[in-house]
Amino acid sequence: MLRNMATIIKKELIESIRKYRLFILMAVFIFIGFMSPIGTKYLGEIMSMLLPEGYEIKVRQASEVEAYFQFFKNISQLGMVVFIVVSSGLMADEFEKKTIVCLLTKGVSRSKIIISKFIAGALELLFCYITAVIIFRYYTGVFWSNQVEIATLLYSNLIVFEYGLLILGLNIFLGTKFGTKLATVTSCIFINILQILMSIHPTIAKYLPVSLLSNCVYIVEQKKTVSDTVAAVVISMLITILLLVISIKAFKEKEIEQ
Amino acid sequence: MNDKTFAIKIDGVTKRFDQKVAVNNLSLTVNSGEIFGFLGPNGAGKTTLVKMMNGILTPNEGIISIEGINPFEKPAVAHRYMGTLTETANMYEYMTGEENLYFYGSVFGMDKAVLKDRIEELLEAVDLLDDKDKKVGDYSTGMKKRLALARAIIHYPKLVILDEPTSGLDPENARKINSLIKEYVATNNATVFICTHQLRYAQDICDRYGFINKGHIICTGTLSELIEKNSFSNNIHLKAKLGCPNKLLDQFKIQEEIYQIPFTDEEEIAELIKSVVVDGGKVYEARLKRPTLEDVYFSLLNEEAS
Numbered sequence: 001m002l003r004n005m006a007t008i009i010k011k012e013l014i015e016s017i018r019k020y021r022l023f024i025l026m027a028v029f030i031f032i033g034f035m036s037p038i039g040t041k042y043l044g045e046i047m048s049m050l051l052p053e054g055y056e057i058k059v060r061q062a063s064e065v066e067a068y069f070q071f072f073k074n075i076s077q078l079g080m081v082v083f084i085v086v087s088s089g090l091m092a093d094e095f096e097k098k099t100i101v102c103l104l105t106k107g108v109s110r111s112k113i114i115i116s117k118f119i120a121g122a123l124e125l126l127f128c129y130i131t132a133v134i135i136f137r138y139y140t141g142v143f144w145s146n147q148v149e150i151a152t153l154l155y156s157n158l159i160v161f162e163y164g165l166l167i168l169g170l171n172i173f174l175g176t177k178f179g180t181k182l183a184t185v186t187s188c189i190f191i192n193i194l195q196i197l198m199s200i201h202p203t204i205a206k207y208l209p210v211s212l213l214s215n216c217v218y219i220v221e222q223k224k225t226v227s228d229t230v231a232a233v234v235i236s237m238l239i240t241i242l243l244l245v246i247s248i249k250a251f252k253e254k255e256i257e258q
Numbered sequence: 259m260n261d262k263t264f265a266i267k268i269d270g271v272t273k274r275f276d277q278k279v280a281v282n283n284l285s286l287t288v289n290s291g292e293i294f295g296f297l298g299p300n301g302a303g304k305t306t307l308v309k310m311m312n313g314i315l316t317p318n319e320g321i322i323s324i325e326g327i328n329p330f331e332k333p334a335v336a337h338r339y340m341g342t343l344t345e346t347a348n349m350y351e352y353m354t355g356e357e358n359l360y361f362y363g364s365v366f367g368m369d370k371a372v373l374k375d376r377i378e379e380l381l382e383a384v385d386l387l388d389d390k391d392k393k394v395g396d397y398s399t400g401m402k403k404r405l406a407l408a409r410a411i412i413h414y415p416k417l418v419i420l421d422e423p424t425s426g427l428d429p430e431n432a433r434k435i436n437s438l439i440k441e442y443v444a445t446n447n448a449t450v451f452i453c454t455h456q457l458r459y460a461q462d463i464c465d466r467y468g469f470i471n472k473g474h475i476i477c478t479g480t481l482s483e484l485i486e487k488n489s490f491s492n493n494i495h496l497k498a499k500l501g502c503p504n505k506l507l508d509q510f511k512i513q514e515e516i517y518q519i520p521f522t523d524e525e526e527i528a529e530l531i532k533s534v535v536v537d538g539g540k541v542y543e544a545r546l547k548r549p550t551l552e553d554v555y556f557s558l559l560n561e562e563a564s
Contacts, residue, residue: 003364003367004365004367007361007364007365008365011350011353011361014352014353014357015350015352015353018352018353019352097348097351098346098347098348099347099348099349099350100347101312101314101344101346101347102344102347102348102349102362102406102409103365104312104313104314105312105314105337105341105342105344105347106337106362106365106366107333107334107335107336107337107338107366108365109333109334255275255315256309256314256315
């Protein structure tokens with residue numbers, strides 16, 4: 001069973017490299033890792049240089065927390081959007097390119113296919129995310145001597161990564177359900193926007209998975225503690241697992257038209 | 259006879275898609291070791307049946323058994339016995355031919371050392387050894403089809419299911435596929451189930467046939483059995499200028515000076531030619547026309563339609 005899944009995971013990673021998915025994701029995350037601290041540190045000076053002569057801007061020293069804010073903002077906006085797009089084809093491509101039948105006629109179980117693709121996607125995200133965090137941490141060390149503790153760094157990023165896993169589960173489900181990348185991306189973005197709109201209500205907000213993308217900043221700012229985020233973390237995890245379960249069910253019931 | 263004596267046993271299978279019945283109470287058996295041609299027009303239900311045999315689609319009613327195993331209850335076990343080449347399914351275009359075979363062999367659980375030799379053997383057999391390092395996306399249609407056949411038989415299946423194996427291929431590639439299939443059957447004593455609407459191809463390769471139209475079986479049997487069952491006759495195709503009117507021959511006239519006359523005994527041919535010549539006529543051409551699969555197929559379909 002494990003060998004089966006390992007083969008599929010390896011195939012997914014090869015595909016990710018050859019189709020430049022991993023390259024794109026890595027490039028974006030490296031960019032975020034660099035630009036978040038550098039941009040925060042030097043934004044004021046850059047703006048001063050760009051001002052026409054005779055104008056002056058008062059620049060205050062940016063703090064490390066502001067760099068974290070910038071980092072999480074970039075990850076949750078640019079990083080997650082790119083991740084939604086690059087992971088949208090995990091299942092959808094198999095249907096669009098008509099490769100799924102070859103896999104199924106080799107006796108591979110549908111549940112293994114779903115789980116293997118999830119693991120492969122998670123590994124790609126993890127690899128890119130860790131790279132971004134390492135680069136970011138290096139520069140925050142250079143500019144601000146890393147006053148934010150490692151534990152805070154780890155937890156705040158872990159909850160953002162968890163949201164990424166939820167996105168992955170959602171893309172796998174939508175890809176299985178709709179079978180096309182366009183429908184997958186559109187639906188995923190729509191669901192995210194829906195969450196953001198629902199989070200206007202503070203009572204609901206703390207339970208929504210999307211709150212993890214703001215809780216990460218509050219953790220660093222020490223405006224919230226770990227226990228304040230537990231509800232959203234647990235709900236996120238449960239939704240991710242549920243998405244995988246219903247993906248497997250949807251896949252088993254899906255009539256393959258090829 | 260129990261299910262295990264048949265390579266394939268299909269019993270009362272029905273498949274509906276919304277309001278449309280694609281396969282309607284279909285029953286069929288395929289004996290081990292034979293090459294079975296499953297023939298029918300487009301939309302008859304052939305591919306739907308193949309998908310059900312592979313466990314990709316679930317029948318609404320009925321049972322399918324592959325070497326005595328239900329492919330829905332035990333897909334992994336059933337697939338050990340069968341290899342499938344589908345008409346439209348593709349392999350991964352960003353991987354090379356060799357990588358694709360490695361992937362499918364590995365996912366099937368084949369041992370690495372065995373797989374290496376097997377892939378080499380197959381690539382040579384399908385004439386793709388020189389192209390093994392090219393990405394499948396750069397392969398021609400014929401090359402993709404040959405690679406797909408290699409993929410289908412990589413694990414030495416006892417049953418090979420081929421859905422339109424020569425569609426979209428030029429005559430040379432179709433011939434190559436044909437000889438590969440025959441060679442595989444001879445070497446491995448395998449059963450082959452071929453879905454096709456290319457009748458000449460089917461007649462060349464198959465031992466027994468099943469005809470399907472609008473989701474149900476019209477008839478099954480060898481060509482001789484089908485001819486006998488449906489009372490098809492052998493004919494003499496005669497091109498002759500008669501010396502005098504001949505009411506007997508006139509009823510078999512199909513064109514000016516061309517006649518198609520049924521016969522049961524070959525002696526009748528000699529007698530017929532002799533009678534034309536004796537009456538002052540001239541015989542330009544006389545040849546035997548035995549019913550072909552095409553004749554049987556169109557006749558049965560027309561009968562169905564009427």
